[in-house]
Amino acid sequence: MADCTKCGEILLLHGNTNARSGHQSAVDAAVKSAEPTSRLLVLTGPSGVGKGTILQALLARYPQVWLSVSATTRPPRPGERHGENYFFLDRQTFMDQVARGEFLEWAEFAGHAYGTPAGPIQSRLRDSQTVVLEIEVEGARQVRRHLPTAVQVFLRPPSMAALEERIRARGSDSEDAIAKRIARAREELARADEFDHVILNGDLNQAIADVDAILQSMLKPEPADRELAPPIKPQ
Numbered sequence: 001m002a003d004c005t006k007c008g009e010i011l012l013l014h015g016n017t018n019a020r021s022g023h024q025s026a027v028d029a030a031v032k033s034a035e036p037t038s039r040l041l042v043l044t045g046p047s048g049v050g051k052g053t054i055l056q057a058l059l060a061r062y063p064q065v066w067l068s069v070s071a072t073t074r075p076p077r078p079g080e081r082h083g084e085n086y087f088f089l090d091r092q093t094f095m096d097q098v099a100r101g102e103f104l105e106w107a108e109f110a111g112h113a114y115g116t117p118a119g120p121i122q123s124r125l126r127d128s129q130t131v132v133l134e135i136e137v138e139g140a141r142q143v144r145r146h147l148p149t150a151v152q153v154f155l156r157p158p159s160m161a162a163l164e165e166r167i168r169a170r171g172s173d174s175e176d177a178i179a180k181r182i183a184r185a186r187e188e189l190a191r192a193d194e195f196d197h198v199i200l201n202g203d204l205n206q207a208i209a210d211v212d213a214i215l216q217s218m219l220k221p222e223p224a225d226r227e228l229a230p231p232i233k234p235q
Contacts, residue, residue, distance in 0.1 A: 045201075047181045047184070058208065062219070069087060073091045104146075109136050
């Protein structure tokens with residue numbers, strides 16, 4: 001996976017205004033030059049709604065699709081790996097990267113900071129690769145401001161009770177953190193109509209199929225005249 005260093009800034013969501021102004025214009029231009037952003041899929045929704053589970057299934061089907069790896073200050077959950085699930089950073093390192101303008105977006109959520117490295121996304125889009133972001137709702141709203149042609153998909157749970165059950169099943173949050181996640185989810189669900197597609201994740205297989213259909217529509221077919229690699233000669 002690409003490292004989250006040497007990236008360009010698009011937006012400092014809650015960051016220092018002076019740090020933001022020093023980078024904004026140049027990076028906005030760089031990202032806009034990485035068109036087509038219609039090859040950028042943003043998958044968002046409340047914490048615990050199943051974004052990661054759905055993406056895991058789809059990425060197994062489409063190895064040509066590149067998943068952006070976010071950075072976070074939260075500790076890893078069991079089984080998570082640095083550079084694969086997230087770039088796990090201490091807060092000082094994270095905020096230093098914010099000050100250097102290295103994130104596409106960043107936000108505070110449930111006491112931890114999350115951000116999306118900008119540079120790798122720009123590079124993949126310039127290479128006409130389909131890119132997927134799995135990010136929180138506030139971050140997705142900020143991406144929309146700068147990349148309005150990105151395809152944004154909002155996952156919603158069948159009920160708040162089902163969402164709370166999923167969050168508790170992870171076993172990684174305190175009661176206070178769970179309460180904050182549920183309160184935040186209510187606010188986020190009220191914004192669902194801001195997104196291009198709203199998909200119910202009540203039946204997992206159906207939700208996967210729904211996102212799959214959207215992703216398929218974004219994948220560019222291989223050109224008919226694409227030059228093939230020469231056959232390998234037997235030794």
